[in-house]
Amino acid sequence: MTPTRAEPPLARAIVRGDRRALARAISAVENGDPAVDPVLRALYPRSGTAPIVGLTGPLGVGKSSLMSALVTHLRGLGRSVGIVAVDPSSPFSGGSVLGDRIRFDRPAGDAAVFFRSMASRGASGGVAVATRETVRLLEAAGFDVIFVETVGSGQVDVAIRDLATTRVVVLVPHLGDEVQTLKAGLFEIADVFCVNKSDLPGAEIAERDLSEMAAFGVARDGWRPSVVRTSTVTPSGIPELWRAIERHESFLDSSQSRAPARRQRLVREIVERATDRLTSDLARRIQTEPDWAELIDRVADRRLDPRSAAERLAKELARSP
Amino acid sequence: MVARAKSAPIRVLIAKPGLDGHDRGAKVVARALRDAGMEVIYAGLRQTPEEIVRAAIEEDVDLIGLSILSGAHMALFPKVLKLLKSEQGARIPVFAGGIIPDEDARRLKRLGIRAIFGPGTSLDEIVRTATSLARGGA
Numbered sequence: 001m002t003p004t005r006a007e008p009p010l011a012r013a014i015v016r017g018d019r020r021a022l023a024r025a026i027s028a029v030e031n032g033d034p035a036v037d038p039v040l041r042a043l044y045p046r047s048g049t050a051p052i053v054g055l056t057g058p059l060g061v062g063k064s065s066l067m068s069a070l071v072t073h074l075r076g077l078g079r080s081v082g083i084v085a086v087d088p089s090s091p092f093s094g095g096s097v098l099g100d101r102i103r104f105d106r107p108a109g110d111a112a113v114f115f116r117s118m119a120s121r122g123a124s125g126g127v128a129v130a131t132r133e134t135v136r137l138l139e140a141a142g143f144d145v146i147f148v149e150t151v152g153s154g155q156v157d158v159a160i161r162d163l164a165t166t167r168v169v170v171l172v173p174h175l176g177d178e179v180q181t182l183k184a185g186l187f188e189i190a191d192v193f194c195v196n197k198s199d200l201p202g203a204e205i206a207e208r209d210l211s212e213m214a215a216f217g218v219a220r221d222g223w224r225p226s227v228v229r230t231s232t233v234t235p236s237g238i239p240e241l242w243r244a245i246e247r248h249e250s251f252l253d254s255s256q257s258r259a260p261a262r263r264q265r266l267v268r269e270i271v272e273r274a275t276d277r278l279t280s281d282l283a284r285r286i287q288t289e290p291d292w293a294e295l296i297d298r299v300a301d302r303r304l305d306p307r308s309a310a311e312r313l314a315k316e317l318a319r320s321p
Numbered sequence: 322m323v324a325r326a327k328s329a330p331i332r333v334l335i336a337k338p339g340l341d342g343h344d345r346g347a348k349v350v351a352r353a354l355r356d357a358g359m360e361v362i363y364a365g366l367r368q369t370p371e372e373i374v375r376a377a378i379e380e381d382v383d384l385i386g387l388s389i390l391s392g393a394h395m396a397l398f399p400k401v402l403k404l405l406k407s408e409q410g411a412r413i414p415v416f417a418g419g420i421i422p423d424e425d426a427r428r429l430k431r432l433g434i435r436a437i438f439g440p441g442t443s444l445d446e447i448v449r450t451a452t453s454l455a456r457g458g459a
Contacts, residue, residue: 020409023381031329094330095355099363101376108371115379119330119360 011042014141019114022141026116030130040133043140050139051249054164055149061172062196063149064103065232071106071113073238074145080112082138084131085149089119100149114143132163132269161189162268166248168192173202190225191248194241198229221257223248282317331455333384336364336373338401341391346418350386353444354451370400374408382413383455389419394429402433414454
């Protein structure tokens with residue numbers, strides 16, 4: 001697509017492939033800077049078609065190295081790749097060390113790859129709030145495939161579900177017996193399981209446990225997760241892993257589940273945003289509006305119960321512009 | 322162009338240019354900056370000036386910290402500064418740490434390295450200077 005005149009200059013620069021403009025827009029998204037809103041609005045129609053591959057899993061399973069290997073493989077196939085790697089922010093200082101670039105190996109002059117590290121900044125579920133919009137910016141910049149690597153917090157890290165078209169859960173041998181695989185969370189979101197570090201003993205057992213679980217499990221929307229063994233040391237299994245991802249992407253199309261899945265994700269996103277907006281409106285008005293303060297006084301004096309008060313506030317909120 | 326809010330965390334790139342395997346200092350500094358609330362992109366060992374500048378642009382950092390103990394600073398630092406300039410990243414301040422003789426330090430400062438920390442510098446001083454550089458100060 002070529003840039004249109006209606007797009008803001010920053011949006012046009014991003015579409016043109018200006019890496020600095022892209023990087024700046026991502027920062028603005030991260031910082032919640034409203035100046036970027038028109039850019040996001042203008043670029044939204046340019047997103048929604050690229051495969052978005054989510055890589056998640058516990059700490060230390062080799063997600064970053066694996067992604068580096070996948071990117072090298074994709075470059076060999078002539079595909080361009082945009083990457084967002086999310087690491088945790090400290091709940092104490094707010095700071096973070098974003099170390100995923102260390103594992104990333106590629107020629108410095110390769111303009112077909114863009115790598116951005118992102119701190120979670122307090123977002124739970126392993127995906128930074130800004131990740132979704134960053135992915136759209138990368139799509140608008142024309143990258144063929146987008147990778148999102150998230151902090152591997154184990155069983156609770158399911159927010160990647162709302163973001164990726166194919167979810168790869170990365171594990172290693174000896175993470176635990178098959179009972180672990182019955183636990184809820186991470187295992188339920190996988191489209192592809194990857195047993196990484198398969199040069200270590202125990203990889204076959206891990207693969208078998210996962211395959212059995214996938215075979216016996218209820219297929220989600222008609223898809224049974226595939227299991228791939230990889231090693232970035234030997235290296236092995238990388239082309240197989242990419243083929244497994246592609247198989248899931250083709251399944252989304254052949255089963256006609258891509259559009260409904262996307263719609264579901266969008267519903268969740270819109271509800272989330274609307275909820276945020278309403279919550280902050282509510283918090284502000286409860287502090288500033290005398291009528292509302294009086295309502296709370298009545299609850300405090302036991303003249304009104306909290307449920308009825310909440311009901312009244314909700315109605316009021318729905319009425320107001 | 323989109324301006325950065327003052328409340329946003331400072332983003333800083335920490336990298337070791339050249340063939341130098343001693344990364345203890347860089348890691349200690351990365352940790353101190355993290356504890357000061359910064360987002361530290363740790364690029365690690367054996368980075369070429371090209372890789373460093375590319376990372377700085379993609380990560381949209383406010384600051385770059387280079388650590389070097391190999392003695393190749395007079396070859397590598399000016400190259401980083403020059404590349405930054407050609408990539409329109411010249412306004413990103415660069416500071417450095419490592420074993421850098423006073424005479425070289427003076428020359429590097431004239432070339433545009435904003436601060437140089439030798440052995441024995443307190444972490445407090447590094448954090449203070451880094452914060453001030455990132456916020457557009459001296």
